Each structure stands twice: as C-alpha cells, then as structure tokens.
Amino acid sequence: MQQFSLKSSVVLMGYAGSGKSTVGRLLAQKLAIRHQDLDTFIEEKQQQSITDLFKNRGEIYFRKIENQLLVELLNAGSPLVISLGGGTPCYGNNAELIANSQHLSFYLQANVPTLVARLSNEKQQRPLLAAVEDLPTYIGQHLFEREHYYRTAKHIVSTTGKTPEEVADEIYRFLT
Structure with missing residues (x-):
C-alpha cells in the first residue's frame, strides 16, 4: 500500500443507513488513522x-451537544475519519463548519430503496425512525429535505449497489 501523509480529517456524511460508520471504520484502517463515529463519541461523553x-433531554439538547463535539473533532490535532450522524449537517451551522474547514468531506449517497432495505431492521435503535409506519415515504421526504445539506460536502460518492469495502476503496483511491 502506498504511504502518504493525510494532512486533514475525512468527514463522512449522508442519510442514516448510507454506510458512514462502516465505511469510516474500513477507510480509517486503510489510512492507518483513527476513526471516530460522532454518535458514539456523544454517547461516550454524555454517558448515555x-x-x-x-428521550430524557430532547432533540434540542442533543443537537447542541452534537455541535459542540463536532467542533471538538474538527479541531483535533491529528487527522481522523469522522462519521457524522445522519442529521448532523442539517442543524445549526454544522454544514457550514464542515464546508469552510480544510477537511475533506464526502457525501455517501444512497437511493431510497437501498436506505429502506438497510434501515427496516434497525428502526427501534434509531430514535427518529422508531415510530415511522411508512418507511419508504418517510425516507423519501426526509432525504429530499436533507439533500441540500449533504451536497455541501466537497465530494459525492454513491453507495447504491456497492459494498462498504468498495466505497472505502473508492474514497481511498481518491485520497491517494
């Protein structure tokens, strides 16, 4: 494998189920740098x-903490692969922070049928999807609303019809 020095972090954004966490782990291994999933980071820092x-503090509290911890990761001293939550770029000034940073951002784009297939078995683990009855319609509408924010990424990579390994390889080839 080619050795090179990554000067900035890689930020992965996209809708829930687009592969951010899985691709992030694989990409970080290839780059030999640390991966940080923002949701996991929030859970560790908040200890819940x-x-x-x-449920206990509400979405507004969550989004405030999410923004603070995103800033912490973006200002980390060494390059990381950062997997954002699906809503992260859509709230506050998060999309602007990422777009105006020196970091390399990638929108992992997936179509609605792919997202529905990936998310149908995970609804109970995802607070914003747990009560949704018509998943395809919900995702289609929600994705339409969020697409603008995701497109602030410097690069777009389709994940539809690709394995996480193929997506990680594609980003790796771009970086090297």
Whole structure:
C-alpha cells in the first residue's frame, strides 16, 4: 500500500443507513488513522445512548451537544475519519463548519430503496425512525429535505449497489 501523509480529517456524511460508520471504520484502517463515529463519541461523553438522550433531554439538547463535539473533532490535532450522524449537517451551522474547514468531506449517497432495505431492521435503535409506519415515504421526504445539506460536502460518492469495502476503496483511491 502506498504511504502518504493525510494532512486533514475525512468527514463522512449522508442519510442514516448510507454506510458512514462502516465505511469510516474500513477507510480509517486503510489510512492507518483513527476513526471516530460522532454518535458514539456523544454517547461516550454524555454517558448515555442517543435514544436515551433524545428521550430524557430532547432533540434540542442533543443537537447542541452534537455541535459542540463536532467542533471538538474538527479541531483535533491529528487527522481522523469522522462519521457524522445522519442529521448532523442539517442543524445549526454544522454544514457550514464542515464546508469552510480544510477537511475533506464526502457525501455517501444512497437511493431510497437501498436506505429502506438497510434501515427496516434497525428502526427501534434509531430514535427518529422508531415510530415511522411508512418507511419508504418517510425516507423519501426526509432525504429530499436533507439533500441540500449533504451536497455541501466537497465530494459525492454513491453507495447504491456497492459494498462498504468498495466505497472505502473508492474514497481511498481518491485520497491517494
């Protein structure tokens, strides 16, 4: 494998189920740098699950903490692969922070049928999807609303019809 020095972090954004966490872990291994999933980072810092944070403190509190910890990761001293939560770029000034940073951002784009297939078995673990009855319609509408924010990424990579390994390889080839 080619050796090179990554000067900035890689930020992965996209809708829930687009592969951010899985691709992030694989990419970090290839780059030999640390991966940080923002939701996991929030859970560690807050010492409770995202589901419990939403239930006990509400979404506004969650989004405030999410922004603070995103800033912390973006200002980390060494390059990371950062996997954002699906809503992260859509709240506050998060999309602007990422777009105006020196970091390399990638929108992992997936179509609605792919997202529905990936998310149908995970609804109870995802606070914003738990009560949704018509998942395809919900995701289609929600994705339409969020697409603008995701497109602030410097690069777009389709994940539809690709394995996480293929997506990580594609980003790795771009970086090297």
